[in-house]
Amino acid sequence: MTRWYRERKQDYYYREAKKEGFRARSSFKLIQIHNRYGILRKGGTFIDLGASPGGWSQIAARYGKVIAIDLKPMQEIKNVTFLQEDITSNDIIKKLREIVGKVDAVISDASPNISGNYTMDQARSVWLCENALKIAEEFLKQGGNFLCKIFEGEDYPEFLEKVRKKFKMVKPHAPKASRKQSSEIYIVAKGFIDKAKMSDTLKN
């Protein structure tokens, strides 16, 4: 793909986002992933991590209730409860427990501030994903879904394996709306296997 064509394509998503009233072009990534894999259940509850400015929350709120978290502030969206918090902080699970029970999906588009040192940025991206997975394990219903953006690199295969152990179906996916030169990839995971719940069932 030529640079000219690439730039035209990015421009296309930018214009479309404006036209649709989406806060970010990333809304199209969630639409494309959801259309293909069915991440968001109608009437469900979702946790959106790294949510600001709100492009994903706008889409998720069309399906159900959203708890959105970001370090940065976010303007109000109907059906969305926003927490300005760090998803890697020690007490994030406690804070979330105060406002939400089990959820149908945890989606994370969280990205570190790009330092320019790819090894460092990639490690930070994996750290955000590790924390997103921790939140997913705590809050997902049995059979729930997880979607997580990650930068490809050294620690990526190990993280992917970790996710594979906890979900029935796991697929790395690059949505069309991602910039082609980008090293970001989305891990789509469906069918959470809640081990705690399964061992309860076996005991009873």
Ligand SMILES: C[S@@+](CC[C@H](N)C(=O)[O-])C[C@H]1O[C@@H](n2cnc3c(N)ncnc32)[C@H](O)[C@@H]1O
């Ligand atoms: C690509 S943007 C998300 C765009 C969003 N999904 C949308 O559609 O509008 C990545 C976000 O991750 C957030 N982020 C990075 N580290 C975070 C952390 N530790 N806790 C919470 N949010 C974080 C950033 O502040 C940034 O807003």
